[in-house]
Each structure stands twice: as C-alpha cells, then as structure tokens.
Amino acid sequence: MRASTKNGKSGSFLWDLLTFDRLLTGPVVHIIYWCGLGVIVLAGFSIAGAAIGLAIKDGTVMGVLLAFPVFISGLLVLAAMTLLWRAFCEFYVAVFRISEDLRALRMSDSDARARAGSPSKPPV
Numbered sequence: 001m002r003a004s005t006k007n008g009k010s011g012s013f014l015w016d017l018l019t020f021d022r023l024l025t026g027p028v029v030h031i032i033y034w035c036g037l038g039v040i041v042l043a044g045f046s047i048a049g050a051a052i053g054l055a056i057k058d059g060t061v062m063g064v065l066l067a068f069p070v071f072i073s074g075l076l077v078l079a080a081m082t083l084l085w086r087a088f089c090e091f092y093v094a095v096f097r098i099s100e101d102l103r104a105l106r107m108s109d110s111d112a113r114a115r116a117g118s119p120s121k122p123p124v
Contacts, residue, residue: 025096033089040081047074 048071055067 023096023100025093029089029093033085036085036089037082040078040085043081044074044078047071047078050074 051067051071051074054070055064057063058066
C-alpha cells in the first residue's frame with residue numbers, strides 16, 4: 001500500500017509516475033515547445049545572416065534589392081513556423097487532457113455503479 005500525506009495525496013511520487021497516475025505531459029510538452037522555439041529562432045538568425053551575406057557578397061544595388069525580399073520572406077516563414085509549432089504542441093496537450101478527462105469520467109461512472117449496487121460492465 002502507498003503512504004498518504006496529510007492532505008490525502010499520495011506520498012510516493014515515483015510510484016505515481018511508474019503507474020501513470022500522474023502524467024508528465026504538461027511539463028514535457030513545455031520543454032519540447034521551448035526547445036523547438038529555440039530551433040526556429042536559430043533558423044531565423046540563419047535566414048537573416050543569409051540575406052545580409054547575399055547583400056554583402058554581391059555588393060551591388062541588385063544584390064541589396066535581392067536580399068531584401070529574401071529577408072522579408074524568411075521572416076514570414078518563421079512566423080508561420082512559430083504558429084504551426086505552437087498549434088502542434090497545443091494539439092498534444094489537448095489530446096492528453098481529453099485522456100485525463102475520460103479517465104476521471106470512467107472513475108466516477110464506476111463509483112456511481114458501485115453505489116447503485118449494479119455490477120460494473122466494461123464498455124463495449
């Protein structure tokens with residue numbers, strides 16, 4: 001049996017993690033989100049460097065005129081990548097929250113069936 005603390009929560013953090021009573025999805029997705037955002041920022045620096053390098057290497061007005069649209073389109077692509085990355089991470093958080101809500105609904109349903117005295121049947 002697991003030991004309980006004063007407020008009724010489990011005192012065994014490791015046991016909760018091993019039995020999936022406590023999910024790590026939230027903190028892990030936050031770490032993954034910030035790491036992915038860091039990669040996107042690095043890509044932004046490389047796009048800016050490529051645009052500036054293109055302008056310096058050519059050295060003509062045509063090179064500068066070519067570097068400007070490269071820089072602007074790179075920023076637009078970075079904005080789109082940032083929004084897609086955020087949506088991707090929020091999708092995973094939503095899926096895991098739905099899973100937690102379903103688990104809570106199943107537990108409340110089994111408690112209600114136990115109080116009513118009817119045998120608990122697994123869903124078909």
